[in-house]
Amino acid sequence: MSEICLLCKERKVYQIKSHLTPAGITENTYGERNKEVIYTIDPKNKNVDKYYGREYPQEETTEIKDEPNARRGIFCKVCETDFGTYESAVQNKLNEFINSIGHTAGIKRTGFYIKYSNLDFHPNVLITFFLSIVWRQCIEQILDEMDNPISEEELEKLRVLVLLKISTPINEIIKQDVIQSPKMSIFTTYDTKIQPTWANPHPKETNPQIFFIGPIVLLYWVNQNVTDNFNNLTLIDKGLLDDNISLKTSRIGIIHPNQWTKISNKMAQNLVRDFMR
Ligand SMILES: [Zn+2]
Numbered sequence: 362m363s364e365i366c367l368l369c370k371e372r373k374v375y376q377i378k379s380h381l382t383p384a385g386i387t388e389n390t391y392g393e394r395n396k397e398v399i400y401t402i403d404p405k406n407k408n409v410d411k412y413y414g415r416e417y418p419q420e421e422t423t424e425i426k427d428e429p430n431a432r433r434g435i436f437c438k439v440c441e442t443d444f445g446t447y448e449s450a451v452q453n454k455l456n457e458f459i460n461s462i463g464h465t466a467g468i469k470r471t472g473f474y475i476k477y478s479n480l481d482f483h484p485n486v487l488i489t490f491f492l493s494i495v496w497r498q499c500i501e502q503i504l505d506e507m508d509n510p511i512s513e514e515e516l517e518k519l520r521v522l523v524l525l526k527i528s529t530p531i532n533e534i535i536k537q538d539v540i541q542s543p544k545m546s547i548f549t550t551y552d553t554k555i556q557p558t559w560a561n562p563h564p565k566e567t568n569p570q571i572f573f574i575g576p577i578v579l580l581y582w583v584n585q586n587v588t589d590n591f592n593n594l595t596l597i598d599k600g601l602l603d604d605n606i607s608l609k610t611s612r613i614g615i616i617h618p619n620q621w622t623k624i625s626n627k628m629a630q631n632l633v634r635d636f637m638r
Contacts (some may be wrong), residue, residue: 473600
């Protein structure tokens with residue numbers, strides 16, 4: 362593997378394990394770190410694998426496996442530290458907020474009857490954090506030799522943007538104009554600790570493209586035009602595509618757990634269909 366950092370393409374990699382989807386956000390759904398069970402499905406190689414955290418009380422196997430979602434020696438120390446800065450700024454506070462939905466979180470409604478909440482973050486901090494996750498999920502797909510939903514050209518633009526933003530200190534990024542492009546929005550549900558979820562892009566190439574990030578589903582606009590049968594392919598309500606709940610406004614959409622389950626199942630069906638192919 363290359364000795365040069367995949368983000369800056371300049372500095373030498375640093376031999377530490379990097380999480381492609383940050384562990385802090387997925388542990389809200391996968392369970393506590395090192396005690397988790399993660400299933401990975403690889404439709405291309407027709408393989409389903411189970412990963413147990415180091416402290417999981419398992420009896421099935423003592424085999425030592427690489428943790429899914431993580432790779433050693435792909436980023437340099439500077440880029441890894443910069444990812445960490447935005448992860449620290451967002452993750453715990455966002456997880457706490459998500460866990461407060463249905464309890465203390467204030468909930469509003471858009472004109473399309475979509476529930477949402479205002480998040481207490483500067484939009485540029487949220488956008489930078491999520492851009493870095495989208496980019497890393499695409500990189501993970503490529504490293505795993507699986508389909509990457511974003512074109513090579515778009516992905517290179519995204520890399521340059523992630524590098525630029527992630528290397529900007531938080532006290533400076535909040536003084537900059539709000540990042541307008543690419544447009545993204547996020548939604549979640551109630552009780553995400555018990556809801557099914559994923560940590561990978563939706564296998565169907567759609568616009569917006571969908572990324573599952575533990576307790577969050579992220580919509581990433583590759584261009585302006587919504588895929589024709591977006592709702593049929595994904596079961597995601599059109600109201601969630603509204604600009605009113607984009608990350609530019611620091612808002613998060615909230616859907617009913619039944620709807621969440623349907624969307625996750627639809628994602629599974631699409632994966633299974635690839636699996637059987
Ligand atoms: Zn780097």
